[in-house]
Amino acid sequence: xxxxxxxxxxxxxxxxxxASQVGLSGLTIGxxxxxxxxxxxxxxxxxxxxxxxxxxxxxxxxxxxxDEVIKPAxxxxxxxxxxxxxxxxxxxxxxxxxxxxxxPIMAASVELDDRPGPAxxxxxxxxxxxLDTLATLVRVAIEEGHFHKRVEPAQFAFELxxxxxxxxxxxxxxxDPNAVRRAQAAFEALLASAKV
Amino acid sequence: xxxxxxxxxxxxxxxxxxASQVGLSGLTIGxxxxxxxxxxxxxxxxxxxxxxxxxxxxxxxxxxxxDEVIKPAxxxxxxxxxxxxxxxxxxxxxxxxxxxxxxPIMAASVELDDRPGPAxxxxxxxxxxxLDTLATLVRVAIEEGHFHKRVEPAQFAFELxxxxxxxxxxxxxxxDPNAVRRAQAAFEALLASAKV
Numbered sequence: 205x206x207x208x209x210x211x212x213x214x215x216x217x218x219x220x221x222x223a224s225q226v227g228l229s230g231l232t233i234g235x236x237x238x239x240x241x242x243x244x245x246x247x248x249x250x251x252x253x254x255x256x257x258x259x260x261x262x263x264x265x266x267x268x269x270x271d272e273v274i275k276p277a278x279x280x281x282x283x284x285x286x287x288x289x290x291x292x293x294x295x296x297x298x299x300x301x302x303x304x305x306x307x308p309i310m311a312a313s314v315e316l317d318d319r320p321g322p323a324x325x326x327x328x329x330x331x332x333x334x335l336d337t338l339a340t341l342v343r344v345a346i347e348e349g350h351f352h353k354r355v356e357p358a359q360f361a362f363e364l365x366x367x368x369x370x371x372x373x374x375x376x377x378x379x380d381p382n383a384v385r386r387a388q389a390a391f392e393a394l395l396a397s398a399k400v
Numbered sequence: 401x402x403x404x405x406x407x408x409x410x411x412x413x414x415x416x417x418x419a420s421q422v423g424l425s426g427l428t429i430g431x432x433x434x435x436x437x438x439x440x441x442x443x444x445x446x447x448x449x450x451x452x453x454x455x456x457x458x459x460x461x462x463x464x465x466x467d468e469v470i471k472p473a474x475x476x477x478x479x480x481x482x483x484x485x486x487x488x489x490x491x492x493x494x495x496x497x498x499x500x501x502x503x504p505i506m507a508a509s510v511e512l513d514d515r516p517g518p519a520x521x522x523x524x525x526x527x528x529x530x531l532d533t534l535a536t537l538v539r540v541a542i543e544e545g546h547f548h549k550r551v552e553p554a555q556f557a558f559e560l561x562x563x564x565x566x567x568x569x570x571x572x573x574x575x576d577p578n579a580v581r582r583a584q585a586a587f588e589a590l591l592a593s594a595k596v
Binding site for chain 2: 327358370374376386
């Protein structure tokens with residue numbers, strides 16, 4: 205990584221942490237420059253526009269999610285154990301040290317739904333990839349004989365995503381001390397309905 | 401309703417529609433005054449602060465939700481039919497004519513989670529009321545003998561809320577043509593797990 209690339213990574217790390225708190229639309233090149241003690245023109249050289257900054261923050265957050273949630277889960281045995289490992293990672297993800305405001309992608313999902321543009325396009329593409337990843341893990345669990353053949357992978361993915369959304373809401377907005385327990389119970393019920 | 405109150409209602413209706421698109425933090429008294437062709441000082445007389453405006457928009461949206469979703473469902477017979485009626489209303493709620501950007505309360509749930517203040521406090525209180533309402537409907541379904549005694553009302557409420565969250569995401573962000581079907585299938589699975 206050369207110096208320019210290292211600076212860009214530092215900026216994106218900080219921008220992603222900020223976006224987790226104030227949302228993507230709360231990020232401005234000027235505000236970020238002040239926060240980092242860098243010149244606005246220097247930041248413009250890296251990102252050129254607010255759109256480009258937003259897209260790169262989404263990409264940075266997605267890469268972090270892949271490293272922290274998906275890759276470790278893929279090291280678990282195929283099928284149900286892998287889905288359990290993924291869910292365990294999802295439970296700790298919104299409390300990642302680099303994300304003081306929880307998951308910035310989940311925040312952006314609500315923030316950008318009515319804002320056409322490159323950031324929304326990037327987000328929709330990421331979200332479809334994520335649902336496809338979940339559906340693939342379900343297909344593997346069917347192949348391994350852990351889940352019934354009648355389980356519809358995309359439906360299971362929707363329901364797992366639903367639990368994750370409600371968990372984030374319960375944890376971050378309601379500060380509900382039962383958030384983890386509720387999410388785990390919902391996940392066990394979903395698994396039980398799918399298991400052979 | 402006197403003239404001042406009627407004007408206040410008109411302003412809140414427009415502010416709620418805007419909040420559904422740009423979020424509560426995107427609302428400003430100046431921007432709203434421009435949008436409505438009213439003077440900024442006139443709007444200040446009604447709302448006094450951005451905090452007060454946000455709280456009143458949340459209250460306006462919650463009152464609309466009660467009128468459009470909860471009250472009609474309460475006219476259905478007690479127990480499972482009432483929960484089914486509520487869910488049917490939840491499916492059409494994000495496409496309400498007065499809410500071009502979907503449910504403003506759901507948007508605020510993500511937007512305000514890291515923003516302490518009166519709007520967050522009002523929202524948390526509303527959300528707890530909503531989960532309590534759901535739990536009460538479940539208790540009634542148990543009393544009526546439609547649901548098992550072992551169903552935990554707050555857990556069922558969490559899972560129903562989860563489906564609603566994922567439905568909103570699928571409908572509004574992903575524009576998934578299967579959004580209604582997925583939400584209905586998840587709801588039927590949840591009901592089936594609770595039924596005697």
